[in-house]
Amino acid sequence: MSFKDIFNPKSRKKYITLPPPSEASSPHIPGFETCPQCGSHNNEEQLQKSYRVCPGCGYHYPLTAEERIWMIADNNSFLELDDGLMTADPLAFPGYAEKLAKVREETGLEEAIITGKAEINGEKVIMGVMDRRFLMGSMGSVVGEKIVRIFETACAEKLAVVLFTASGGARMQEGMLSLMQMAKTTAAVARFHQEGLLYISVVTDPTTGGVTASFATLADIIIAEPGALVCFTGPRVIEQTIHQKIPEGFQRAEYLLEHGMIDQIVHRKEMKQYLSKMIALHSWSDKQ
Amino acid sequence: MTYKYSLDFEKDYQEIEKKLTELKEIAQNKQIDFSHEIAALEAKLKEYKEKKYNTLSAWQKVKIARHPARPTTMDYIAAIFDEFFELHGDRCFRDDPAIVGGLALFNGVPVTVIGHQKGRGTSQNIKRNFGMPHPEGYRKAVRLAQQAEKFKRPVICFIDTQGAYPGVEAEERGQGWAIAQILMQMSVLQSPIISLVIGEGGSGGALALGVADRVLMLSYAVYSVISPEGCASILCKDVSKSSEMCEHLKMTAQDLYAMEIVDEVIPEPLEGAHINPNQTYKIVKEKLQLHLDELLNQKMDDIIEQRYKKLRNIGIFREEVFIE
Ligand SMILES: [Zn+2]
Numbered sequence: 001m002s003f004k005d006i007f008n009p010k011s012r013k014k015y016i017t018l019p020p021p022s023e024a025s026s027p028h029i030p031g032f033e034t035c036p037q038c039g040s041h042n043n044e045e046q047l048q049k050s051y052r053v054c055p056g057c058g059y060h061y062p063l064t065a066e067e068r069i070w071m072i073a074d075n076n077s078f079l080e081l082d083d084g085l086m087t088a089d090p091l092a093f094p095g096y097a098e099k100l101a102k103v104r105e106e107t108g109l110e111e112a113i114i115t116g117k118a119e120i121n122g123e124k125v126i127m128g129v130m131d132r133r134f135l136m137g138s139m140g141s142v143v144g145e146k147i148v149r150i151f152e153t154a155c156a157e158k159l160a161v162v163l164f165t166a167s168g169g170a171r172m173q174e175g176m177l178s179l180m181q182m183a184k185t186t187a188a189v190a191r192f193h194q195e196g197l198l199y200i201s202v203v204t205d206p207t208t209g210g211v212t213a214s215f216a217t218l219a220d221i222i223i224a225e226p227g228a229l230v231c232f233t234g235p236r237v238i239e240q241t242i243h244q245k246i247p248e249g250f251q252r253a254e255y256l257l258e259h260g261m262i263d264q265i266v267h268r269k270e271m272k273q274y275l276s277k278m279i280a281l282h283s284w285s286d287k288q
Numbered sequence: 289m290t291y292k293y294s295l296d297f298e299k300d301y302q303e304i305e306k307k308l309t310e311l312k313e314i315a316q317n318k319q320i321d322f323s324h325e326i327a328a329l330e331a332k333l334k335e336y337k338e339k340k341y342n343t344l345s346a347w348q349k350v351k352i353a354r355h356p357a358r359p360t361t362m363d364y365i366a367a368i369f370d371e372f373f374e375l376h377g378d379r380c381f382r383d384d385p386a387i388v389g390g391l392a393l394f395n396g397v398p399v400t401v402i403g404h405q406k407g408r409g410t411s412q413n414i415k416r417n418f419g420m421p422h423p424e425g426y427r428k429a430v431r432l433a434q435q436a437e438k439f440k441r442p443v444i445c446f447i448d449t450q451g452a453y454p455g456v457e458a459e460e461r462g463q464g465w466a467i468a469q470i471l472m473q474m475s476v477l478q479s480p481i482i483s484l485v486i487g488e489g490g491s492g493g494a495l496a497l498g499v500a501d502r503v504l505m506l507s508y509a510v511y512s513v514i515s516p517e518g519c520a521s522i523l524c525k526d527v528s529k530s531s532e533m534c535e536h537l538k539m540t541a542q543d544l545y546a547m548e549i550v551d552e553v554i555p556e557p558l559e560g561a562h563i564n565p566n567q568t569y570k571i572v573k574e575k576l577q578l579h580l581d582e583l584l585n586q587k588m589d590d591i592i593e594q595r596y597k598k599l600r601n602i603g604i605f606r607e608e609v610f611i612e
Contacts, residue, residue: 086606088604090604091538093536142603142605144603145603148600170513172523175512176511176513177603177604179492180549186499188600191476213463213465213468216468217464218468232463232492233452
């Protein structure tokens with residue numbers, strides 16, 4: 001199965017022929033890659049087979065949104081939604097338009113999230129996947145709007161929502177419009193919950209700031225990938241602002257599980273099975 | 289009058305005011321008639337101040353919003369409400385002094401009041417953690433808001449914080465989780481909510497008390513996704529660019545009113561709330577009453593629907609519709 005097969009043929013053409021990420025922006029270089037955790041040299045082919053997880057130590061390499069969709073959605077099932085949403089520069093913030101143009105070209109992405117309808121082992125879902133290559137997965141007006149539409153669509157079609165988060169927080173170049181996306185997405189999640197539908201969030205490395213403090217942590221079930229950093233204030237900011245020592249493993253998935261902040265840690269190779277089983281469990285009454 | 293803390297642009301005219309007072313004293317003591325000269329000087333000073341305050345930069349407004357003598361939540365509570373019963377604790381971990389809350393009478397109507405609380409002076413500020421809440425502060429706020437819902441009381445929030453506390457313990461206890469919860473609970477709370485930004489509204493820690501049916505802001509208050517200093521250090525790697533970033537972030541009450549994020553700007557006395565607190569309390573009380581009356585005349589279902597619609601529509605983007 002090739003990468004592009006995952007996208008539904010009815011989906012927008014521009015995403016079917018999505019160019020491979022360029023070397024500069026991609027977290028992986030063709031050939032070999034050094035594992036940031038154990039230092040072993042993993043070759044590209046091997047990594048593709050192992051879900052981009054280091055065979056030596058289990059380090060989960062960051063994924064692009066496309067790679068994530070490819071690993072989770074059934075072949076030909078992904079139909080992108082709301083791909084006509086484009087980021088404006090509402091505050092005419094210095095450097096923002098240039099940054100957007102550059103990152104669009106580097107990644108082929110329009111924004112920091114791709115949303116769509118998909119099937120996971122036959123279970124229909126509305127799915128959203130954030131991509132940290134796009135301005136650190138920060139949330140501005142478009143990300144907020146796409147998240148809200150995910151929940152609205154899922155309400156209308158009575159489907160479960162699965163969201164993969166990765167974000168540096170609010171998009172400061174959109175000022176208060178960004179901050180307000182926290183309240184906007186949260187309000188949409190509240191309405192979704194009132195419909196009795198399932199929301200699973202998978203928090204991936206790193207999920208921080210305004211995304212942690214809004215929709216990411218309001219799911220019925222919060223799953224993390226091993227080693228994922230999930231926090232409101234990141235360790236570097238804590239060190240710089242109040243000069244506190246950071247405990248080992250602080251704010252990582254394993255620490256969060258122990259501290260009661262997440263439901264489960266799921267390895268990437270088991271993620272698809274886990275999600276489909278969980279969704280099936282929740283649609284039990286519909287199938288009677 | 290002596291000023292313990294003066295901002296650079298306050299010092300200019302405070303010096304002149306001091307001299308003017310001295311001149312008046314001399315004139316009185318020596319029985320010399322300087323009344324014409326004094327009147328002329330006063331008129332000139334007034335004109336100077338008006339010009340100065342009508343053209344304040346965003347950065348100067350930040351300075352006023354952070355002024356150590358600026359009235360805090362507890363000052364408003366004492367001045368505006370007839371009675372206040374402070375209620376403590378989140379029932380899980382501890383009472384967070386950076387958020388105060390309780391039950392009050394507002395012109396005879398019982399209301400729930402919740403606000404960030406900065407301290408005055410070093411020891412008070414340490415106790416109050418400079419108004420920067422831990423998760424238990426937000427959990428206390430949710431508890432009190434849900435109590436308001438149960439007893440069908442409106443909720444009035446005061447926003448005044450640099451932000452949620454960026455510390456290890458706060459993170460350990462789920463800062464992000466707590467803020468997400470209060471945002472969600474307030475978005476569906478079956479009670480009218482009014483939020484007033486009285487000083488500094490910093491990031492998610494401020495927004496946590498900002499999901500409301502009416503968001504009001506004092507004219508020199510600021511409200512931002514990130515502090516100007518934080519923005520300058522991240523984007524420019526240079527904190528000296530703070531005043532510049534401050535303009536770009538569009539964080540003043542006037543900017544946010546234009547962007548329809550804030551419903552009304554409440555005018556402060558010309559030189560700021562700290563120079564004439566009583567005048568500030570008076571107008572705040574009047575405005576709160578007006579908005580509360582409007583909300584109390586609406587059906588709760590309509591209020592909730594409007595609250596959602598207002599939040600739902602925030603965001604500026606383009607949308608291209610493709611034709612298959
Ligand atoms: Zn490794």
